[in-house]
Amino acid sequence: DQSTGCRMSEFNGEAKTAIGGGAINEKPRLYSLSSNPSPTRQVGSIDPDSSSWSPGKSLGHMLHALVGLDRYPNYLSRFQHIYDVEALESALKEKLDEVTRQKNDIIAKRKGIHDLVCRYNKSIEEKRSHEQSHSDTDDAAARTDDTMECSDSDCSNFWHSELSPPTSWSELKKRKILNEDAFKVAFQSMQTSRHRGRELRDFINGDVDLDLNPSLLEQLMNQEMFDVYSFPLLSTQFCYLLRKTVRDLSDLCESDTEFQYLKLGHRPIDLDSIGLGWVNDMLFNLFIRPMTKHLFAKSEQLQNTNKSRNAPSTLDWRHGYVAGYSSLPNGSKGATRHRLVPHTDDSEITLNCCLGEENYVGGHVEFYGLRGSEDEGQLIGKVERPNVGTALLHSGRHLHSVSEVTNGDRYALIIWSRSWSCLRKDACPCCYLNRRQDKTCICAPRWN
Ligand SMILES: O=C(O)CCC(=O)C(=O)O
Ligand SMILES: [Fe+2]
Incomplete structure (x- = not known):
């Protein structure tokens, strides 16, 4: 989700809930959990409330217990009092309840968003039919009826x-989805690669890896500053279409009482949830993965060391959303951010494509160095106003912020990508973020 990045502690004092407040975490990271039902007292004479062991209150305690359970047989036999074990039991149950609550919430919301998108599509089709057929209204009505039914539960068709x-x-070329130069790099690379002639869908689905030609890439890309690259990615028409769709859906959601509970435009809009996951897949497989192999594989430890230097990057997960900013933040246009405080993303590599508007003021992306490096927290540079359709590519642990939008509305398509199969597999989240490799972490194989 868009709120799980880690932000810089010096900005902790800011309003977290106000629209446009700029903060992205709902909860300060204090290693404590919100509510904690007191464990029931059943055995022993010591007052459980006075125990310093408190997995329901301290996330640190809970993580210790999880590592212990994973590492040692009969780990819990070390606890003198059963109520200490019960404290763990109830803390974990609370977490499980939260997983179930969120799961049910997601299922219900996705169904609601699907219905909203159907309604939106219907209104577009109706408008088009109406425009096309002044002369033959019966025909138009029949055509419209054909498009009314939507049984596809994932909105993709x-x-x-x-x-x-x-x-x-x-x-892909004819519809002018990609910037012309970006299309050429992808297409020509495909034609000169061992996968010459393969269908577009084989690449978009990730069935075959696209090798982007390094010299074509060099012509396409610029380095904005240390570790931050830019390149033209989407056509201005397609950016307009995405922006308009986000605005229209947010507006429809806000104005139709049946859908208001969804509050779609109050948070960044997840492309998968509105049936546009193919955009994520296309950009992830045609650009993010192959570019990462050339630009970040080593620095971000994304190269599978067992494989050759030419092996594809190990990125295997993506999450894409449109974030809206405005000088007048408002959920009915899908733009509730005013600015964004410095933070790192919960991603290995982030793609950030400017969707416009054409005339917004402010909204610069500022970078503050890699988390875990000597430069952490130093302002390294800013990208002031990329052209509409231009994308930035940076590592997720590169601290960044968005300055206040002082006029107009600003939309950005953000795609987070991760490597569950490699980088995140054996690392605790803290060591992962700081790229610690000294194996002294409690989660490392040599601990204890
Ligand atoms: O809007 C942007 O340019 C950046 C957004 C961002 O950093 C984020 O959503 O994590
Ligand atoms: Fe970010």
Whole structure:
């Protein structure tokens, strides 16, 4: 989610809930959990409330217990009092209840968002039919009825033609989804690679890896500052379409009482949830993964060391959303951010593509060095106003912020990508973020 990045502690005092407040974490990271039902007292004479062991209050205690359970047989036999074990039991149950609550919430929300998108599509089709058929209204009504039914539960097949997934390289080109130069780099690289002639969908689905030609890439990309690269990615038309879709859906959600509970435009809009996951897949597989192999594989430890230097990057997960900012933040246009405090993303590599508007003021992306490096916290540089369609690529642990938007509205498509199979597999989150390799962490194999 867009609130799980870690932010810099010096900004902790800011308003967290106000619209446009700029903060991204709902909860300060104090290693404590919100509520803690007192463990029931059953055995022993010591007052359990006076015990300093408190996995329900201290996230640190809970993590100790999880590592202990994972590492030692009969770990819990070390606890003298059963109520201490029960304290752990109830803390874990509370977490499990939270997982179930969030799961049910997500299922219900996704269903609601799906219905909202259907309603939006219907209104577009109706408008088009109306425009097209002044002469033959009966025909138009019949056509409209055909498009009314939506049984596709993942929204992927019912978007109107401009937002449906492209099925071939020529369609991708014709529909002008990508910036022309970016398309050429991807297409020409495909044609000169061992996967020459493979279908676009094989790449978008991740069935085959695209090798981007390094010299074409060099012509396409710029280095903005240490560890931050930019390149033209999407066409201005497609940026406009994404921006308009986010605004229209947010507006419809706000104005229709049936959908208001969804509050779609009050948070960044997850592309998967509105049936546009193909955009994430396309950008992830055609650009983020192959570019990462050239730019970050070593520095971010994303290269599988068992494989050759040419092995694809180990990124295997993506999450994409449109974040909206405004000088007048408002949920009905999908722009509730005013600015964003310095933070790191919960991602290995982040893609940040400017969707416009054309004339917003402010909203610069500022960078403050890699978490875990000597430069952490130093302002390294800023990207003031990229062209619409231009993307930045940076590592998720590069601290960054967005300055206040002082006029107009600003939208950005953000894609977070991770490497569950490699970088995150054997590292605790803290060592992962700081790239510690000394193996002294409690989670490391040599501990104890
Ligand atoms: O809006 C931007 O340019 C950056 C957004 C961002 O950093 C985030 O959502 O994590
Ligand atoms: Fe971010």
